[in-house]
Amino acid sequence: MTPHRNAGKPRYAVLADELRDGIRAGKWVPGDLLPSEAQLCLKFGVSRGTVVKAIDVLLAEGLLQRRQGVGTFVSRPALHRSPGYLLGFSETVRRQGRVPSHRLVGQRQLDRSEALQYGCDEPALLLERIRLVDGFPWAIHTALIPMRIAAAVPALAGPDSRVADSDFSLYRTFDEAGLEIDHADETINVRLATEDEAGQLGTELPSAVMLVYRKSFDRRGNLIELIEAVYLQDCYTYDARLVRSNPLSVLYHEGEPTDPRKSS
Template identity: 50%
Template sequence: MKPMVASTPRYLVLAEELRARIEGGVLKPGDRLPSEAQLCATNGVSRGTVVRAIEQLVSQGFVTRRQGAGSFVANRSLHRKAGHLLSFSQTARQDGHRSEQRLLAFRQADDAEAQQFGVAAPAHRLERVRLIDGEPCAVHGSVIPAAVCERIGLAGDDAAALLEDPEFSLYARFETAGLAVREARERVTARLATVAECAVLAVAAPSPVMVVFRTSYAADNLLVEAVEAVYRADFYTYDTHLVRGERHAGSGLRIVAAGADF
């Protein structure tokens, strides 16, 4: 737990104490937090202090509220911050989680698929389930130019064996082949999961999902991957830092890069 100075507001002290219990495994995902009355009595604070402490944990993605039932420890979520480019595996590791993948399909993409993803044919389609601490949290559908697949070793007979490795990392293969991702562009939307996605992600329909469409580029603006990543909403937290600035292209806000992961 981070040391608190004497002037630290009491609600932040309480929030940090509860977060330490969550991160230490004392309170596990799905556990109900003590009631507001219990927290008031145990910590000698007012109800307002308890409410603000819980709000702090909700905003950080550690706690969820259920109307009429109380506050519960949230499922382990990937915390993404705008501006810092990391792979899915790196993001999970940075957050203290174990990541894996499970291959669904690897085949040649048809021309319509490639065009839809903005990739010039010929290209290959890679579909994977991504897991955090053994639990499925996302489905990644990538379209990769055939020339890139050849450079990273996914064009030969051993491609399937490589992709069956639970620890396979596409970004790591790019880097080894001299195609390290330098920048990416992405769009984040929300919708309901399809029936197939619900089955793969082990959630009941209807379930909300966050959809991240990203195009990744190596040096010289070389497109190496276009991917649609469908995340379970309870496994996805997107953080960004906004400050008021001069208006640009109709916006009164500008986004300050704070740290993006994938």
């Protein structure tokens, strides 16, 4: 610890500074397990109470995340998404000043019966990818593109396919091919990660994951893309602004004039 900048500071604040500096310098990277409280006590020559207070400071700052029964990990800064804005993964990441990439882990054609298992009622190209942010695993994306589209877009299928390129973007590819996505239906859920998912995302079990299921369509309602995405829970934040005076609301209070059961 550096005495010249720590004069008058409580020991826990000094330790918090040291740990914070280590994280920012890359000594511990997002997803890393922090040394145990006992190890930190020995390394820095402080009491357990000091270590606990220092960790609490970094937990409050969002730099660390505690997982019950596993330990304390360096947090991965979450991607923020807002309803009403239809953006692809790469677009979302770049807008937040970070670098998106991916690792292709599977690619194959599905017949209609196989595609139906994902909710697509026509033959499709399946792409399985690990999505990365600043080089770190963030999500597992399974995308289905109808073969009527994939077969007509050289970047998706055939000898000129670019899907294995680390900077490949489906939405950019659609734009370049003149395919305009107009709207999408999206469902978000939460569950525990499977052992395979934890391995691909570089996390320990048990870990919570966010499930995002999205179908994107053109103006005529034709399916352009279907995606099933598994995000580490601490990597995904969904921001929403809710308006109480929503004119489309069907909510009412029991017995009030707006109760449809009271109207005739």
